[in-house]
Amino acid sequence: MSYYDEILEAKNGQVLFLLGNEAIARGALESGLSTAATYPGTPSSEVGDLFYAVYKKAGMHFEYSVNEKVALEVAFASSSLGLRSMVFMKHVGMNVASDAMMSIAYTGTRGGLVIMTADDPSLHSSQNEQDNRHYADLSHLPLIEPSTPQEAKDFISEAFDISEKYMTPVIFRTTTMISHERGLVQVSPLMEKKKLSNFESGKDVYNSLPQFAFRNKKLLEEKISNIKAQESERFVRVERADENEWGAISSGAGYAYLKDVVSKYGLSISILKIGMTNPLPEKAIINFITEHPRIIIVEELDPYLEEKIRALCELRGVDAIIYGKMNSYFPYDYEFNMDIVRSGVFKSMGKQDPQSFAKGTESLLVAPRTPVLCSGCPHRASFFAVRRALKLAGMSDAKISSDIGCYSLGAYEPYDIGDYMISMGSSIGIASGIPEAASKRTVTFIGDSTFFHSGIPGLINAKLNNAQTTLIILDNRITAMTGQQPNPGSMDPDDLDSKLNIPIENIVKGIGISSVVTVDPYNLGEMLHAVNESFKVDGPSVIISRRECAILRDAKERKAGRHVVYMVDEEKCSGCGKCVEDFACPAISFKGGKASIDPDQCDGCGVCSERYVCPFQAIEVA
Amino acid sequence: METNILIAGVGGQGVITVGRLISMAGILASHNVVMSELHGLAQRGGSVSVNVRIGNVISPIPEAGSVDCVMALEPMEGLRYSPRVGKDAVFLVNLHPMTPISLSMEEKEYPPLFSVLNEIKRDHQVIPIDATDIAHKVGNVRVSNSVLAGSLAATEIVNISRDDFIVAITKMFGSKLKDQNIKAFDSGYDFTMGYLEKNHILLD
Numbered sequence: 001m002s003y004y005d006e007i008l009e010a011k012n013g014q015v016l017f018l019l020g021n022e023a024i025a026r027g028a029l030e031s032g033l034s035t036a037a038t039y040p041g042t043p044s045s046e047v048g049d050l051f052y053a054v055y056k057k058a059g060m061h062f063e064y065s066v067n068e069k070v071a072l073e074v075a076f077a078s079s080s081l082g083l084r085s086m087v088f089m090k091h092v093g094m095n096v097a098s099d100a101m102m103s104i105a106y107t108g109t110r111g112g113l114v115i116m117t118a119d120d121p122s123l124h125s126s127q128n129e130q131d132n133r134h135y136a137d138l139s140h141l142p143l144i145e146p147s148t149p150q151e152a153k154d155f156i157s158e159a160f161d162i163s164e165k166y167m168t169p170v171i172f173r174t175t176t177m178i179s180h181e182r183g184l185v186q187v188s189p190l191m192e193k194k195k196l197s198n199f200e201s202g203k204d205v206y207n208s209l210p211q212f213a214f215r216n217k218k219l220l221e222e223k224i225s226n227i228k229a230q231e232s233e234r235f236v237r238v239e240r241a242d243e244n245e246w247g248a249i250s251s252g253a254g255y256a257y258l259k260d261v262v263s264k265y266g267l268s269i270s271i272l273k274i275g276m277t278n279p280l281p282e283k284a285i286i287n288f289i290t291e292h293p294r295i296i297i298v299e300e301l302d303p304y305l306e307e308k309i310r311a312l313c314e315l316r317g318v319d320a321i322i323y324g325k326m327n328s329y330f331p332y333d334y335e336f337n338m339d340i341v342r343s344g345v346f347k348s349m350g351k352q353d354p355q356s357f358a359k360g361t362e363s364l365l366v367a368p369r370t371p372v373l374c375s376g377c378p379h380r381a382s383f384f385a386v387r388r389a390l391k392l393a394g395m396s397d398a399k400i401s402s403d404i405g406c407y408s409l410g411a412y413e414p415y416d417i418g419d420y421m422i423s424m425g426s427s428i429g430i431a432s433g434i435p436e437a438a439s440k441r442t443v444t445f446i447g448d449s450t451f452f453h454s455g456i457p458g459l460i461n462a463k464l465n466n467a468q469t470t471l472i473i474l475d476n477r478i479t480a481m482t483g484q485q486p487n488p489g490s491m492d493p494d495d496l497d498s499k500l501n502i503p504i505e506n507i508v509k510g511i512g513i514s515s516v517v518t519v520d521p522y523n524l525g526e527m528l529h530a531v532n533e534s535f536k537v538d539g540p541s542v543i544i545s546r547r548e549c550a551i552l553r554d555a556k557e558r559k560a561g562r563h564v565v566y567m568v569d570e571e572k573c574s575g576c577g578k579c580v581e582d583f584a585c586p587a588i589s590f591k592g593g594k595a596s597i598d599p600d601q602c603d604g605c606g607v608c609s610e611r612y613v614c615p616f617q618a619i620e621v622a
Numbered sequence: 623m624e625t626n627i628l629i630a631g632v633g634g635q636g637v638i639t640v641g642r643l644i645s646m647a648g649i650l651a652s653h654n655v656v657m658s659e660l661h662g663l664a665q666r667g668g669s670v671s672v673n674v675r676i677g678n679v680i681s682p683i684p685e686a687g688s689v690d691c692v693m694a695l696e697p698m699e700g701l702r703y704s705p706r707v708g709k710d711a712v713f714l715v716n717l718h719p720m721t722p723i724s725l726s727m728e729e730k731e732y733p734p735l736f737s738v739l740n741e742i743k744r745d746h747q748v749i750p751i752d753a754t755d756i757a758h759k760v761g762n763v764r765v766s767n768s769v770l771a772g773s774l775a776a777t778e779i780v781n782i783s784r785d786d787f788i789v790a791i792t793k794m795f796g797s798k799l800k801d802q803n804i805k806a807f808d809s810g811y812d813f814t815m816g817y818l819e820k821n822h823i824l825l826d
Contacts, residue, residue: 017655019659177658180659181657181659182655184654184655253681257681259680259681260679260680337685338681338683338685339686357686361705363705365733365737367722367725367730369632369702370668370724372666373666374634406666414727577729581729584726589732590721590726590730598720601720
């Protein structure tokens with residue numbers, strides 16, 4: 001039985017060692033989930049990995065939608081007909097989905113609808129660290145935050161119940177630490193799925209025409225105030241210390257660090273743990289503050305709780321001394337850890353920080369090791385060819401607009417690909433707006449999945465503006481960065497020619513762009529030729545650089561028992577260093593003045609053996 | 623009482639898998655275990671680390687200075703963490719170097735292995751082991767991390783029996799890989815027992 005099957009089939013009471021995201025997926029299955037939709041994004045992706053592996057067995061609908069907004073629309077439609085539904089995404093995916101979410105908040109839902117957002121403090125794999133708790137205020141929707149994998153599973157069931165009871169979507173917010181922490185989780189039985197049932201109250205229920213929305217706004221306010229009265233306080237836990245002087249209020253990951261610091265240093269601090277951060281459990285907060293005159297607030301990112309608690313104290317005339325971010329006891333930026341929380345707590349209490357450990361200085365022998373494109377990655381070949389073509393055409397200063405995916409790593413040396421990289425699909429929109437693109441050629445990169453997600457409108461705009469850009473669609477037949485999920489161009493990684501695939505060529509031609517070629521980037525000569533020709537075109541020109549992801553290919557080759565490795569012929573190697581300087585494959589290093597290939601790291605793509613990379617033809621099959 | 627293991631390596635080396643293996647063994651030994659994982663852009667080819675915390679703790683990342691053991695899947699990655707952990711931390715270091723692109727691009731070579739080890743030794747007890755070479759001998763370079771797991775078991779830094787590790791391997795790997803991993807684990811265990819005896823090392 002596969003790992004994910006074991007999670008699906010675990011019996012009531014069984015204890016598993018689950019990733020936060022796996023606990024969330026299990027919790028949704030336990031809640032009788034019928035429909036799940038997502039667009040993959042770290043740190044939320046493993047929720048979908050689990051569903052993708054088990055959805056047939058679980059008798060549910062699961063899809064990798066084209067983007068987060070569509071994913072929410074799919075889940076909403078299913079909820080409107082009484083089925084429990086879920087949509088999940090990374091924090092910036094919520095920006096894409098929010099247009100639909102703001103209206104769905106007004107119309108309400110029927111079958112439980114949970115909208116999960118996984119925020120990424122410290123930007124481990126994101127372009128910003130926005131705090132999505134603010135979406136709860138913006139949309140007037142309830143928001144639940146777990147602190148451990150066990151809670152993640154348990155709270156999901158609660159979220160479905162609340163959603164259904166009040167006919168409103170519920171936002172479920174995690175952060176990287178909660179999503180990517182593994183811990184012991186005791187599972188509960190799987191619930192029966194809800195029956196499909198048509199809605200009753202007339203055809204205007206899910207219609208946001210102004211006159212209907214006008215009325216719905218009042219209903220929305222009623223729902224949230226009922227949830228405040230009846231639900232929010234249930235998610236509160238008070239852990240009392242011996243003395244009543246100090247209290248701490250916390251939620252999410254902040255609670256886990258706080259709890260470990262309080263236990264480790266034996267601090268006499270009572271803790272009010274909050275599970276529903278919108279609407280806030282005001283009664284519990286006021287009671288807690290009344291009992292504890294000094295309050296420390298521990299939360300990551302924005303002072304979301306702190307601002308509300310300070311306002312609440314003002315409103316109720318409660319005196320409290322509050323220590324938080326707003327008076328500089330805790331930082332606003334980045335992920336917390338035990339050290340940051342300990343330091344803030346001791347500072348609040350006016351005590352000397354007991355931690356004496358100070359980091360030493362890093363050895364000079366240690367070299368930076370930033371993430372790199374894998375050996376055999378087709379993007380490396382594309383970047384190499386484009387850089388060379390630009391140089392040959394005297395266009396090395398051309399503006400290059402890139403996008404979100406593994407190929408974002410092109411921004412590093414030696415490729416230097418990405419003067420711009422903003423958000424999903426933005427590469428082409430920017431290319432169509434660069435003023436000099438009216439006369440001077442620019443280059444644009446986007447991946448296959450990102451192109452489908454939100455690159456197509458940009459390309460239509462580029463066509464309308466007759467933008468002088470060469471668009472290179474890096475089609476590696478998979479959504480690689482988030483862990484190898486399928487996308488509309490490659491619906492089945494095991495069958496790359498699946499009839500379900502939507503050919504990118506047809507979309508580009510349909511827009512009216514006639515200059516479209518498809519090239520295998522491993523063939524550097526052909527790639528160089530294509531890029532060079534594209535520079536002569538008037539208006540947008542598209543090159544589809546198609547070659548499956550090296551990780552995907554590796555897995556298939558290994559299964560088939562094939563493993564080709566390249567080596568350097570030391571006699572022929574002149575030590576010119578071009579391969580390491582310009583191609584920069586992690587399998588190639590420099591030893592004794594010559595290039596050397598590590599057979600354990602070589603992927604066997606053979607691109608380095610082409611004369612453009614090695615003019616001395618010193619690299620050959622081992 | 624808590625025991626904190628930090629696994630340092632290069633993205634793609636199986637940092638998460640070996641973390642899960644140690645965790646599973648810890649759970650079989652009736653401990654509470656939490657583990658941090660890294661996924662996404664931050665992984666391939668870059669410097670990565672995973673924490674395994676065994677004991678009555680909630681958050682998956684320990685306080686600075688409280689790591690008990692660094693398992694370095696690559697020597698320079700071990701050295702990278704040397705100044706970031708307390709002097710009590712014992713280092714298990716795989717001797718197989720992987721040259722970072724940042725060096726290769728400047729046509730620079732990997733620093734001499736003995737210098738890298740010596741710099742770690744300046745502040746820490748080091749147990750070197752050529753896990754990659756042992757894995758090659760077992761017949762599969764991909765089981766090198768089980769060699770290191772065997773080494774960890776031999777040090778008794780974690781309160782987990784050899785049997786619990788073997789059961790964890792059996793649960794985690796398919797039939798063919800299972801045998802190779804057990805062989806690798808045993809080789810790492812035996813090598814390290816021998817190393818500790820030969821060098822008269824007594825770990826707390």
